[in-house]
Amino acid sequence: MEWARLQALPQPLTPRDRLAIPCQEMPAQESLARAQNMQEVTLGYSDEQARVEAERCLQCRNAPCVQGCPVRIQIPQFIAALAAGNPARAIAIIRETSLLPAVCGRVCPQEMQCQAHCTVGKSLKSVDQAVAIGRLERYAADWERTHGAVSPPVVAPATGKKVAVVGSGPAGITVAADVRRAGHEVVLFEAFHKAGGVLVYGIPEFRLPKTIVQAELDALQQMGVTIRTNFVVGRTRKITDLITKDGFDAVFVGSGAGLPKFMEIEGENLVGVYSANEYLTRSNLMKAYDRERAETPIPSARRVAVLGGGNVAMDAARTALRLGAQEVHLIYRRTEVEMPARAEEVRHAKEEGVRIHVLQNAKRILGANGHVTGIECLRHELGDPDSSGRRRSMVIPDSEFQLPIEAVIVAIGNQSNPLIKQTTEGLDVDQWGRIVTDQQGHTSLPNVFAGGDIVLGTATVILAMGEGRRAAAAINEMLQQENSAGVPARHS
Ligand SMILES: Cc1cc2nc3c(=O)[nH]c(=O)nc-3n(C[C@H](O)[C@H](O)[C@H](O)COP(=O)(O)OP(=O)(O)OC[C@H]3O[C@@H](n4cnc5c(N)ncnc54)[C@H](O)[C@@H]3O)c2cc1C
Ligand code: SF4
The missing domain is CATH 1.10.1060.10 (Alpha-helical ferredoxin)
Structure with a gap:
């Protein structure tokens, strides 16, 4: 109308x-x-x-x-x-x-x-x-x-306190903005050469133009936040060093869940098998789609299989089409009803020509001379619901079939990178390596906070932002109390 x-x-x-x-x-x-x-x-x-x-x-x-x-x-x-x-x-x-x-x-x-x-x-x-x-x-x-109407938030007068934010995804960006607004000095440390987290290296340009994320990062810098890229906390500097040697009064860890999971099946080490993380990062951050100029182009593959049914799998499948694949087969072991991907992304993927195969899963990846040549799959059926409420996917015995394939992208989930845990004594994590916090983001270490995917496991942008908001409020409150009590800043 x-x-x-x-x-x-x-x-x-x-x-x-x-x-x-x-x-x-x-x-x-x-x-x-x-x-x-x-x-x-x-x-x-x-x-x-x-x-x-x-x-x-x-x-x-x-x-x-x-x-x-x-x-x-x-x-x-x-x-x-x-x-x-x-x-x-x-x-x-x-x-x-x-x-x-x-x-x-x-x-x-x-x-x-x-x-x-x-x-x-x-x-x-x-x-x-x-x-x-x-x-x-x-x-x-x-x-x-x-309309040029974006104006960076007003920053309170300097408090003399200094906060380190580790990771520049939505959780880190939110903390940096909210803490800086309160007048504290903020340094945002990012392991990659570009800030923005998954918004930049994971979600493709065709879903989220990078100029939009850059505008938010520019606003942070206009507020006075320092962004230090190519800085791997845990390698370049440990969390505890940031506090004891570099004089930060608080540290927020928003390092995400960037460690890909694999299927653990035969053939996963063949040339032509990628984790979705690698595939998307090379495409988004290193412009692998620009074959003429990219330093690390992705070799072209005519027939690509993507394993998984979440947003990451859809992004990888749609990226493969844009990188020149003639056929992209997305293989998922449940049905479309159980698919974790957003309905709109599934619709867009199908419209673009991604072939979705449900109730199937890879058994092994086939190869010759070290390169992928195909994939062997098994058919599945749905059983009773599991602990998450989704119906279990059950293998149908002796249902193997093969597809000729030149590249396989594994998109079955991510977990947290163990580096920060391994290099930070006394930081509690759970059995999946996620940092344990209370509702406000306090970790087991004094003055160290955490939030986003590193706490929740793979979640969503808005949940990571929400976690960042709560942790920033707790950091601001702690620093204000220290200031009121006359506790000197660590770097003064
Ligand atoms: C391909 C893909 C598609 C997605 N699509 C959607 C979607 O459509 N909608 C949605 O809501 N969510 C989506 N998500 C999930 C969402 O992007 C994440 O939940 C969110 O980005 C988590 O934010 P974060 O700030 O916790 O971590 P991240 O965005 O992962 O950022 C963490 C940052 O920390 C950096 N880092 C890690 N370790 C260190 C270190 N030791 N030192 C310094 N820096 C470090 C990383 O390089 C990274 O830049 C998607 C995720 C992926 C991978
Ligand atoms: S639920 Fe919210 S968006 Fe929907 S009609 Fe009511 S007020 Fe409007």
Whole structure:
């Protein structure tokens, strides 16, 4: 429905009128064309579409959508501002609680969070019909950036305290901003040559343009945060050294879960087998898709198999298409219902030509002369639910079959890198290597905090941000108490 037609209806609109407004589809690049380029797939709402979509919101008094948002964005209020044609007000409301709205509007699993609770979706009996909160958040954030309206948060007068942030993903970025805002000096240490964490090295350009992440990092630097790349904490400097030798008053560890898991099957060491981490990092960070100029291009493979069913698997499969594969086979051992990937990513992958094979899994990778030549799979069926509530995947005996394949990308999950644990005496971790913290992010070591994937295991951007927010509040409180008690800064 167009905005003009909506305005011609008797005002104010009744809930019935609002429920009759169709959900606004977001324009996207044509599927076969986009599978050949790295540019963003979805193009964002027009001004008119955003206003029409915002008019679908019923402004529920109890706002169930807010309960579904991990950082409790005041959703009805920002949507009302958009309906009134005031994106500046909308983004100001969003920024009260969310630091990375252009990122979250693009990659948050809204269909499992805010939109899952939306009254409109419930009334129309489909989460796909819920108010498109994520797309509206993205619209407001993009409006802010394209209108040059982003202004870095105000920084309080210097406190003389100094905080080290390890890792520059969403958890680290959030802590750096919130702690710097309180007037503390902040140094953000990043192991890679580029800051941004998974937002830069994992999630591909066609889903999250890197200029958006860079704008957030630029804002941090404008606030006075120092970013030190190529700095591996645990190698270049230990956590305890940062406190005892370098004079940091607190350390936040947001080092993520970047260690890939493998299938542990025959043939995994053949040339042509990649972890999704390596494949995506080489493509995103080292521009491996630019075969002419990249220093570490990925050899071309016509037939690629991707093992896994999460967002990482979808990203790897869609990247393989863009790197020139003619066939990409995504192999997943359960059904699409159990797939952890966002429904939108699965749809986009299929539209682009990724072939999804469910109820199958790799048994071994076949090779000749040290290179991958194929994959042997087994068929599976679903059994009873496991401890996570998902139905178990059970092998059907003697169901082997083979596919000719030239490259295999393993995308079955990540775990935390053990380096920081191994080099930090007294830091408690659980059986999976995740740092143990309390609700505020305190670890077992004084003045050392942690949050994000290193604490949660592989989670989401918004959850990592939420963890960062809580830890930053605890750091600020601790440093304020030290200042009030006259405790001298460690570097003074
Ligand atoms: C391919 C992919 C796609 C994803 N898609 C989505 C999605 O669509 N939606 C969503 O919500 N979530 C998605 N996720 C998950 C999400 O990106 C993560 O949950 C989130 O980035 C975690 O944030 P973090 O700050 O804890 O860690 P990270 O983003 O992992 O950042 C950690 C940073 O710490 C650095 N580091 C590690 N060790 C050290 C060290 N010793 N010294 C210095 N620096 C160090 C790393 O290099 C990294 O840059 C995806 C993840 C991947 C891998
Ligand atoms: S639940 Fe849906 S309709 Fe109700 S306020 Fe939230 S976004 Fe609007």
